[in-house]
Amino acid sequence: MKIGIVGLGYIGSVTAVALTEAGYEIVGIDIDESKVKSLSNGEPTIFEPNLKELLTKNKSKLFFSTDYDDLKDVQYIFVVVPTPNKDGSIYLEYVYDAVSSIKKVNKNAVIITNSTVLPGTARNLMERTGMVVISNPEFTKEGTAIEDTLHPDRVVIGGSEKSAVDAVKKLWEFTHSIMVETTNENAEMIKYASNSFLAVKISFINEIANICEMVPGCDVEVVAKGMGLDKRIAPYFLKAGIGFGGSCFPKDTTAILSFARSFGEDLSIIKSAIEVNNDRVNRIMNILKNKIHKDNSEVTVGVLGMTFKAGTDDTRESQSIKLIRSLLDVGYKVNVYDPMAKIRIDGITRLNTAKECIDKSDVAVIATEWPEFKNLEINTDKFVIDMRRMLDLNSHSNLKTVGYYG
Ligand code: UDX
Numbered sequence: 001m002k003i004g005i006v007g008l009g010y011i012g013s014v015t016a017v018a019l020t021e022a023g024y025e026i027v028g029i030d031i032d033e034s035k036v037k038s039l040s041n042g043e044p045t046i047f048e049p050n051l052k053e054l055l056t057k058n059k060s061k062l063f064f065s066t067d068y069d070d071l072k073d074v075q076y077i078f079v080v081v082p083t084p085n086k087d088g089s090i091y092l093e094y095v096y097d098a099v100s101s102i103k104k105v106n107k108n109a110v111i112i113t114n115s116t117v118l119p120g121t122a123r124n125l126m127e128r129t130g131m132v133v134i135s136n137p138e139f140t141k142e143g144t145a146i147e148d149t150l151h152p153d154r155v156v157i158g159g160s161e162k163s164a165v166d167a168v169k170k171l172w173e174f175t176h177s178i179m180v181e182t183t184n185e186n187a188e189m190i191k192y193a194s195n196s197f198l199a200v201k202i203s204f205i206n207e208i209a210n211i212c213e214m215v216p217g218c219d220v221e222v223v224a225k226g227m228g229l230d231k232r233i234a235p236y237f238l239k240a241g242i243g244f245g246g247s248c249f250p251k252d253t254t255a256i257l258s259f260a261r262s263f264g265e266d267l268s269i270i271k272s273a274i275e276v277n278n279d280r281v282n283r284i285m286n287i288l289k290n291k292i293h294k295d296n297s298e299v300t301v302g303v304l305g306m307t308f309k310a311g312t313d314d315t316r317e318s319q320s321i322k323l324i325r326s327l328l329d330v331g332y333k334v335n336v337y338d339p340m341a342k343i344r345i346d347g348i349t350r351l352n353t354a355k356e357c358i359d360k361s362d363v364a365v366i367a368t369e370w371p372e373f374k375n376l377e378i379n380t381d382k383f384v385i386d387m388r389r390m391l392d393l394n395s396h397s398n399l400k401t402v403g404y405y406g
Contacts, residue, residue, distance in 0.1 A: 002024070003019055003026055003074065003077070004028075004077035005019075005028045006071075007030060007115070008032075009046075009082060010247065013039060020054070022150070025063075028062065042059060046313070046314075049311070068101045068104065074109060076109070076112060076167065077102055077109050078112045079098050079114060084251065085251050085255060088258050089259075090255040092117060112168060113136065114138050116137060116251075118255065119184075119188040120188070121188060122135045133159070134165060136157055137156055138152075142247075142309070143312050151177070152175055152177050154177055154180055155179045156180045156187045157180065195248055195249055199277070202277070205238045206240050208220055210283075242280050242284075243277040243278075246314065247317065249317075250277075280319055281326055288332075301361060302336070302358050303336045303365050304357060304366045305338050306320045306367070308320070312340070323365065324348060335349045337351045362382070364383075364385070365384075369390060378391075384405070
Protein backbone atom coordinates (compact mmCIF):
# COMPACT_ATOMS: atom_id res chain seq x y z
CA MET A 1 0.00 0.00 0.00
CA LYS A 2 1.21 3.48 -0.92
CA ILE A 3 0.81 6.29 1.60
CA GLY A 4 1.30 10.01 1.09
CA ILE A 5 2.88 12.29 3.65
CA VAL A 6 2.67 16.03 3.13
CA GLY A 7 5.14 17.93 5.32
CA LEU A 8 8.55 16.42 5.91
CA GLY A 9 9.45 18.19 9.14
CA TYR A 10 10.10 16.43 12.42
CA ILE A 11 6.98 14.31 12.67
CA GLY A 12 6.50 13.98 8.89
CA SER A 13 9.92 12.55 8.22
CA VAL A 14 9.72 10.24 11.23
CA THR A 15 6.25 8.98 10.23
CA ALA A 16 7.40 8.42 6.64
CA VAL A 17 10.40 6.38 7.68
CA ALA A 18 8.61 4.50 10.48
CA LEU A 19 5.79 3.44 8.16
CA THR A 20 8.27 1.85 5.77
CA GLU A 21 9.25 -0.43 8.65
CA ALA A 22 5.64 -1.64 8.61
CA GLY A 23 5.97 -2.40 4.91
CA TYR A 24 4.32 0.67 3.37
CA GLU A 25 5.57 2.59 0.37
CA ILE A 26 5.75 6.31 0.96
CA VAL A 27 5.39 9.35 -1.26
CA GLY A 28 6.65 12.28 0.83
CA ILE A 29 5.95 15.84 -0.29
CA ASP A 30 7.41 19.09 0.98
CA ILE A 31 7.56 22.52 -0.63
CA ASP A 32 11.08 22.94 0.77
CA GLU A 33 13.40 21.64 -1.95
CA SER A 34 16.39 21.33 0.39
CA LYS A 35 14.47 18.96 2.70
CA VAL A 36 13.38 16.79 -0.24
CA LYS A 37 16.90 16.71 -1.63
CA SER A 38 18.44 15.85 1.68
CA LEU A 39 15.97 13.04 2.44
CA SER A 40 16.33 11.67 -1.10
CA ASN A 41 20.08 11.50 -0.44
CA GLY A 42 19.47 9.50 2.73
CA GLU A 43 20.20 12.45 5.04
CA PRO A 44 17.54 13.36 7.64
CA THR A 45 17.18 17.10 8.28
CA ILE A 46 16.73 16.53 12.03
CA PHE A 47 18.48 14.37 14.58
CA GLU A 48 16.38 11.47 15.82
CA PRO A 49 17.82 8.15 16.99
CA ASN A 50 17.63 5.42 14.32
CA LEU A 51 16.13 7.74 11.69
CA LYS A 52 19.13 7.78 9.39
CA GLU A 53 19.63 4.03 9.69
CA LEU A 54 16.02 3.27 8.75
CA LEU A 55 16.03 5.88 5.99
CA THR A 56 18.99 4.07 4.44
CA LYS A 57 17.62 0.59 5.08
CA ASN A 58 14.19 1.31 3.54
CA LYS A 59 15.17 3.74 0.82
CA SER A 60 13.56 1.65 -1.92
CA LYS A 61 10.17 2.25 -0.25
CA LEU A 62 10.62 6.02 0.05
CA PHE A 63 10.06 8.61 -2.65
CA PHE A 64 10.39 12.32 -1.86
CA SER A 65 9.26 15.18 -4.06
CA THR A 66 8.19 18.84 -4.12
CA ASP A 67 5.51 18.08 -6.70
CA TYR A 68 1.96 17.40 -5.46
CA ASP A 69 1.31 15.65 -8.80
CA ASP A 70 3.16 12.67 -7.36
CA LEU A 71 0.17 12.13 -5.05
CA LYS A 72 -2.31 11.66 -7.84
CA ASP A 73 -2.65 7.92 -7.40
CA VAL A 74 -2.23 7.84 -3.59
CA GLN A 75 -5.43 7.09 -1.68
CA TYR A 76 -4.42 7.92 1.91
CA ILE A 77 -2.47 11.10 2.57
CA PHE A 78 -1.21 12.30 5.97
CA VAL A 79 -1.01 16.04 6.43
CA VAL A 80 1.82 16.78 8.83
CA VAL A 81 2.56 20.44 8.20
CA PRO A 82 3.36 22.92 10.99
CA THR A 83 0.55 24.58 12.96
CA PRO A 84 2.46 27.41 14.63
CA ASN A 85 1.20 30.16 16.89
CA LYS A 86 0.71 33.57 15.38
CA ASP A 87 -0.12 36.40 17.78
CA GLY A 88 -1.14 33.86 20.43
CA SER A 89 -3.53 31.87 18.19
CA ILE A 90 -3.00 28.80 16.06
CA TYR A 91 -2.16 29.46 12.41
CA LEU A 92 -3.82 26.85 10.20
CA GLU A 93 -3.11 28.22 6.74
CA TYR A 94 -0.37 25.64 6.06
CA VAL A 95 -2.93 22.89 6.65
CA TYR A 96 -5.52 24.53 4.41
CA ASP A 97 -2.92 25.17 1.69
CA ALA A 98 -1.67 21.58 1.82
CA VAL A 99 -5.18 20.12 1.54
CA SER A 100 -6.18 22.40 -1.32
CA SER A 101 -2.96 21.48 -3.16
CA ILE A 102 -3.82 17.80 -2.69
CA LYS A 103 -7.36 18.41 -3.94
CA LYS A 104 -6.05 19.89 -7.19
CA VAL A 105 -4.32 16.61 -8.09
CA ASN A 106 -6.42 14.02 -6.28
CA LYS A 107 -9.84 15.08 -5.02
CA ASN A 108 -10.82 11.53 -4.03
CA ALA A 109 -7.94 11.02 -1.65
CA VAL A 110 -8.61 10.55 2.07
CA ILE A 111 -6.89 13.26 4.11
CA ILE A 112 -5.47 12.15 7.46
CA THR A 113 -4.66 15.12 9.69
CA ASN A 114 -1.73 14.22 11.85
CA SER A 115 -0.72 17.80 12.69
CA THR A 116 -2.05 19.19 15.95
CA VAL A 117 -5.17 21.09 14.94
CA LEU A 118 -7.95 22.70 16.96
CA PRO A 119 -11.28 20.89 17.31
CA GLY A 120 -13.41 21.76 14.31
CA THR A 121 -10.53 21.92 11.83
CA ALA A 122 -11.32 18.63 10.11
CA ARG A 123 -14.96 19.63 9.74
CA ASN A 124 -13.91 22.97 8.33
CA LEU A 125 -11.60 21.22 5.87
CA MET A 126 -14.38 18.87 4.77
CA GLU A 127 -16.75 21.79 4.23
CA ARG A 128 -14.17 23.78 2.31
CA THR A 129 -12.96 20.96 0.07
CA GLY A 130 -15.65 18.29 0.04
CA MET A 131 -12.93 15.73 0.76
CA VAL A 132 -13.00 13.00 3.43
CA VAL A 133 -10.87 13.97 6.45
CA ILE A 134 -9.79 11.62 9.22
CA SER A 135 -8.27 13.07 12.39
CA ASN A 136 -5.36 10.97 13.57
CA PRO A 137 -3.19 12.96 16.00
CA GLU A 138 0.31 11.75 16.84
CA PHE A 139 1.71 11.55 20.37
CA THR A 140 5.39 11.10 19.62
CA LYS A 141 8.18 12.42 21.81
CA GLU A 142 11.43 13.65 20.36
CA GLY A 143 14.24 11.23 21.12
CA THR A 144 11.94 8.19 20.95
CA ALA A 145 9.86 9.28 17.96
CA ILE A 146 10.37 6.16 15.81
CA GLU A 147 9.59 3.85 18.69
CA ASP A 148 6.54 5.96 19.68
CA THR A 149 5.23 5.82 16.09
CA LEU A 150 5.67 2.07 15.79
CA HIS A 151 4.43 1.27 19.31
CA PRO A 152 2.09 4.03 20.48
CA ASP A 153 0.14 3.76 23.77
CA ARG A 154 -3.00 4.30 21.70
CA VAL A 155 -4.06 5.22 18.19
CA VAL A 156 -6.80 7.86 18.03
CA ILE A 157 -8.90 7.90 14.88
CA GLY A 158 -11.65 10.46 14.39
CA GLY A 159 -14.03 10.55 11.46
CA SER A 160 -17.53 9.91 10.23
CA GLU A 161 -16.89 8.10 6.95
CA LYS A 162 -16.90 4.44 8.04
CA SER A 163 -14.83 3.03 5.19
CA ALA A 164 -12.11 5.67 5.64
CA VAL A 165 -12.03 5.15 9.42
CA ASP A 166 -11.71 1.39 8.89
CA ALA A 167 -8.92 1.89 6.37
CA VAL A 168 -6.93 4.10 8.79
CA LYS A 169 -7.51 1.53 11.55
CA LYS A 170 -6.14 -1.14 9.27
CA LEU A 171 -3.19 1.05 8.39
CA TRP A 172 -2.16 1.19 12.08
CA GLU A 173 -3.11 -2.43 12.86
CA PHE A 174 0.57 -3.44 12.81
CA THR A 175 1.13 -1.45 16.05
CA HIS A 176 -1.20 -3.80 18.00
CA SER A 177 -2.21 -0.72 20.00
CA ILE A 178 -5.56 0.14 21.50
CA MET A 179 -7.62 2.10 18.98
CA VAL A 180 -9.88 4.94 20.02
CA GLU A 181 -12.47 5.40 17.31
CA THR A 182 -14.42 8.61 17.66
CA THR A 183 -15.53 11.88 16.07
CA ASN A 184 -13.07 14.22 14.37
CA GLU A 185 -13.62 16.80 17.11
CA ASN A 186 -12.93 14.36 19.94
CA ALA A 187 -9.76 13.15 18.26
CA GLU A 188 -8.58 16.73 17.85
CA MET A 189 -9.44 17.56 21.45
CA ILE A 190 -7.77 14.41 22.84
CA LYS A 191 -4.45 15.71 21.52
CA TYR A 192 -4.82 19.13 23.16
CA ALA A 193 -6.17 17.71 26.39
CA SER A 194 -3.31 15.18 26.58
CA ASN A 195 -0.54 17.70 25.97
CA SER A 196 -2.13 20.26 28.27
CA PHE A 197 -2.53 17.68 31.03
CA LEU A 198 1.13 16.69 30.80
CA ALA A 199 2.13 20.37 30.89
CA VAL A 200 -0.09 20.85 33.95
CA LYS A 201 1.53 17.84 35.61
CA ILE A 202 4.99 19.34 35.12
CA SER A 203 3.95 22.77 36.39
CA PHE A 204 2.18 21.13 39.32
CA ILE A 205 5.32 19.37 40.49
CA ASN A 206 7.32 22.55 39.90
CA GLU A 207 4.99 24.39 42.28
CA ILE A 208 5.36 21.61 44.83
CA ALA A 209 9.13 22.02 44.36
CA ASN A 210 8.81 25.73 45.15
CA ILE A 211 7.23 24.97 48.51
CA CYS A 212 9.55 22.03 49.22
CA GLU A 213 12.47 24.46 48.87
CA MET A 214 11.04 26.49 51.75
CA VAL A 215 10.49 23.56 54.10
CA PRO A 216 13.60 22.08 55.71
CA GLY A 217 13.61 18.31 55.22
CA CYS A 218 11.40 18.34 52.13
CA ASP A 219 12.78 17.05 48.85
CA VAL A 220 10.57 17.23 45.77
CA GLU A 221 12.19 14.15 44.19
CA VAL A 222 11.16 12.02 47.13
CA VAL A 223 7.72 13.60 47.22
CA ALA A 224 7.25 12.93 43.47
CA LYS A 225 8.33 9.32 43.93
CA GLY A 226 5.88 8.85 46.77
CA MET A 227 3.09 10.39 44.72
CA GLY A 228 3.87 8.47 41.54
CA LEU A 229 3.49 5.09 43.22
CA ASP A 230 -0.24 5.79 43.37
CA LYS A 231 -1.46 4.20 40.14
CA ARG A 232 -4.01 6.99 39.71
CA ILE A 233 -1.21 9.54 39.63
CA ALA A 234 1.56 7.51 37.90
CA PRO A 235 5.25 8.43 38.09
CA TYR A 236 5.62 10.07 34.68
CA PHE A 237 6.02 13.79 34.07
CA LEU A 238 6.63 14.50 37.73
CA LYS A 239 10.21 15.59 37.32
CA ALA A 240 10.57 19.07 38.72
CA GLY A 241 13.11 21.35 37.09
CA ILE A 242 13.57 24.13 34.62
CA GLY A 243 10.09 23.71 33.15
CA PHE A 244 8.77 22.49 29.84
CA GLY A 245 9.90 23.61 26.41
CA GLY A 246 9.90 22.09 22.94
CA SER A 247 7.75 22.38 19.88
CA CYS A 248 4.51 21.11 21.45
CA PHE A 249 3.66 21.97 25.06
CA PRO A 250 4.22 25.74 24.93
CA LYS A 251 2.46 26.03 21.55
CA ASP A 252 -0.45 23.73 22.32
CA THR A 253 -1.24 25.14 25.77
CA THR A 254 -1.28 28.67 24.32
CA ALA A 255 -3.45 27.59 21.37
CA ILE A 256 -6.09 25.83 23.48
CA LEU A 257 -6.22 28.82 25.80
CA SER A 258 -6.99 31.30 23.04
CA PHE A 259 -9.39 28.79 21.43
CA ALA A 260 -11.31 28.51 24.71
CA ARG A 261 -11.35 32.29 25.09
CA SER A 262 -13.14 32.54 21.76
CA PHE A 263 -16.02 30.70 23.50
CA GLY A 264 -15.76 32.92 26.57
CA GLU A 265 -14.12 30.13 28.59
CA ASP A 266 -11.12 30.76 30.77
CA LEU A 267 -9.01 27.61 31.15
CA SER A 268 -7.56 28.73 34.45
CA ILE A 269 -5.61 25.54 35.20
CA ILE A 270 -3.84 25.53 31.86
CA LYS A 271 -3.29 29.28 32.14
CA SER A 272 -1.65 28.79 35.54
CA ALA A 273 0.50 25.97 34.18
CA ILE A 274 1.87 28.37 31.56
CA GLU A 275 2.46 31.07 34.18
CA VAL A 276 4.29 28.67 36.49
CA ASN A 277 6.42 27.58 33.55
CA ASN A 278 7.21 31.16 32.56
CA ASP A 279 8.35 31.83 36.11
CA ARG A 280 11.02 29.10 36.15
CA VAL A 281 13.67 31.26 34.49
CA ASN A 282 12.85 34.22 36.80
CA ARG A 283 13.51 31.97 39.74
CA ILE A 284 16.98 31.12 38.47
CA MET A 285 17.65 34.82 37.92
CA ASN A 286 16.56 35.52 41.51
CA ILE A 287 18.79 32.80 42.94
CA LEU A 288 21.74 34.33 41.11
CA LYS A 289 20.87 37.80 42.35
CA ASN A 290 20.46 36.66 45.95
CA LYS A 291 23.50 34.39 46.11
CA ILE A 292 26.10 36.28 44.11
CA HIS A 293 26.64 39.69 45.60
CA LYS A 294 28.58 41.19 42.74
CA ASP A 295 27.92 43.46 39.83
CA ASN A 296 26.43 41.34 37.03
CA SER A 297 29.07 42.46 34.56
CA GLU A 298 31.73 40.86 36.77
CA VAL A 299 30.04 37.46 36.87
CA THR A 300 30.29 34.76 34.22
CA VAL A 301 27.50 32.21 34.25
CA GLY A 302 28.17 28.84 32.60
CA VAL A 303 25.00 27.34 31.16
CA LEU A 304 25.16 23.60 30.64
CA GLY A 305 22.74 22.49 27.96
CA MET A 306 20.76 24.49 25.40
CA THR A 307 18.29 21.95 24.03
CA PHE A 308 14.79 21.74 25.51
CA LYS A 309 15.58 18.25 26.77
CA ALA A 310 18.38 15.73 26.33
CA GLY A 311 18.67 13.40 23.33
CA THR A 312 17.73 16.00 20.71
CA ASP A 313 19.35 18.96 18.95
CA ASP A 314 16.06 20.86 19.15
CA THR A 315 16.17 24.22 20.94
CA ARG A 316 12.65 25.35 20.09
CA GLU A 317 11.06 27.09 23.09
CA SER A 318 13.92 25.79 25.22
CA GLN A 319 13.89 27.16 28.76
CA SER A 320 17.68 27.19 28.59
CA ILE A 321 17.64 29.60 25.65
CA LYS A 322 15.23 31.85 27.56
CA LEU A 323 17.61 31.74 30.51
CA ILE A 324 20.61 32.61 28.33
CA ARG A 325 18.77 35.60 26.85
CA SER A 326 17.70 36.81 30.31
CA LEU A 327 21.27 36.52 31.59
CA LEU A 328 22.59 38.53 28.64
CA ASP A 329 19.84 41.13 29.06
CA VAL A 330 20.92 41.99 32.59
CA GLY A 331 24.63 42.07 31.82
CA TYR A 332 26.05 38.69 32.87
CA LYS A 333 28.79 37.17 30.74
CA VAL A 334 27.59 33.79 29.50
CA ASN A 335 29.54 30.65 28.69
CA VAL A 336 27.60 27.79 27.15
CA TYR A 337 28.17 24.13 26.48
CA ASP A 338 25.82 21.76 24.68
CA PRO A 339 26.84 18.56 22.87
CA MET A 340 24.26 18.90 20.07
CA ALA A 341 22.55 22.29 19.80
CA LYS A 342 23.25 24.17 16.56
CA ILE A 343 21.61 27.47 17.47
CA ARG A 344 23.81 30.58 17.38
CA ILE A 345 23.27 33.32 19.93
CA ASP A 346 25.17 36.59 19.77
CA GLY A 347 27.10 37.54 22.88
CA ILE A 348 27.71 34.07 24.35
CA THR A 349 30.90 32.05 24.38
CA ARG A 350 30.38 28.45 23.21
CA LEU A 351 32.82 26.06 24.83
CA ASN A 352 33.79 22.58 23.76
CA THR A 353 33.37 20.67 26.98
CA ALA A 354 31.23 20.90 30.07
CA LYS A 355 34.38 20.99 32.20
CA GLU A 356 35.77 23.95 30.31
CA CYS A 357 32.41 25.71 30.60
CA ILE A 358 32.43 25.28 34.38
CA ASP A 359 36.11 26.06 34.84
CA LYS A 360 35.78 29.34 32.94
CA SER A 361 32.67 30.46 34.78
CA ASP A 362 31.92 31.71 38.30
CA VAL A 363 28.56 29.97 38.51
CA ALA A 364 27.17 26.98 36.63
CA VAL A 365 23.54 26.28 35.75
CA ILE A 366 22.62 22.77 34.60
CA ALA A 367 19.74 23.43 32.20
CA THR A 368 19.47 20.20 30.16
CA GLU A 369 19.71 16.67 31.51
CA TRP A 370 22.56 15.46 29.26
CA PRO A 371 23.81 12.26 30.95
CA GLU A 372 27.45 13.45 30.80
CA PHE A 373 26.62 16.14 33.40
CA LYS A 374 26.17 13.44 36.04
CA ASN A 375 29.89 12.94 36.39
CA LEU A 376 31.07 16.51 36.20
CA GLU A 377 34.22 17.52 37.98
CA ILE A 378 33.49 20.74 39.75
CA ASN A 379 36.05 22.91 41.52
CA THR A 380 35.27 23.77 45.08
CA ASP A 381 34.81 27.47 44.43
CA LYS A 382 31.88 27.08 42.06
CA PHE A 383 28.28 27.70 42.90
CA VAL A 384 26.01 25.31 41.01
CA ILE A 385 22.33 25.68 40.21
CA ASP A 386 21.24 22.21 39.20
CA MET A 387 17.88 22.63 37.46
CA ARG A 388 17.76 18.98 36.42
CA ARG A 389 18.90 17.36 39.67
CA MET A 390 21.80 15.70 37.91
CA LEU A 391 24.49 15.83 40.55
CA ASP A 392 24.82 13.30 43.31
CA LEU A 393 25.80 15.32 46.35
CA ASN A 394 27.50 12.30 47.92
CA SER A 395 30.16 12.37 45.22
CA HIS A 396 30.24 16.19 45.21
CA SER A 397 30.39 16.68 48.95
CA ASN A 398 32.32 19.94 48.53
CA LEU A 399 29.25 21.48 46.88
CA LYS A 400 27.24 21.06 50.06
CA THR A 401 29.41 23.65 51.74
CA VAL A 402 30.38 25.89 48.82
CA GLY A 403 27.01 26.29 47.19
CA TYR A 404 24.58 23.96 45.53
CA TYR A 405 21.05 24.70 44.61
CA GLY A 406 18.97 21.88 43.15
C1 UDX B 1 5.68 16.19 23.82
C2 UDX B 1 4.65 15.11 24.16
O1 UDX B 1 5.20 14.26 25.18
C3 UDX B 1 4.25 14.33 22.92
O2 UDX B 1 3.24 13.39 23.25
C4 UDX B 1 3.71 15.31 21.88
O3 UDX B 1 3.33 14.65 20.70
C5 UDX B 1 4.77 16.37 21.57
O4 UDX B 1 5.15 17.02 22.79
P1 UDX B 1 8.31 16.35 23.36
O5 UDX B 1 8.08 17.82 23.13
O6 UDX B 1 9.18 15.59 22.45
O7 UDX B 1 6.90 15.58 23.39
O8 UDX B 1 8.97 16.25 24.82
P2 UDX B 1 8.62 15.63 26.26
O9 UDX B 1 9.52 14.49 26.51
O10 UDX B 1 7.18 15.42 26.44
O11 UDX B 1 9.10 16.85 27.18
C6 UDX B 1 8.56 18.16 27.05
C7 UDX B 1 9.22 19.12 28.00
O12 UDX B 1 8.84 18.87 29.35
C8 UDX B 1 10.75 19.07 28.00
O13 UDX B 1 11.26 20.38 28.08
C9 UDX B 1 11.09 18.27 29.25
O14 UDX B 1 12.36 18.59 29.76
C10 UDX B 1 9.98 18.72 30.19
N1 UDX B 1 9.65 17.76 31.23
C11 UDX B 1 9.15 16.53 30.90
C12 UDX B 1 9.83 18.09 32.57
O15 UDX B 1 10.29 19.19 32.91
N2 UDX B 1 9.49 17.17 33.54
C13 UDX B 1 8.97 15.97 33.23
O16 UDX B 1 8.67 15.20 34.16
C14 UDX B 1 8.80 15.62 31.87
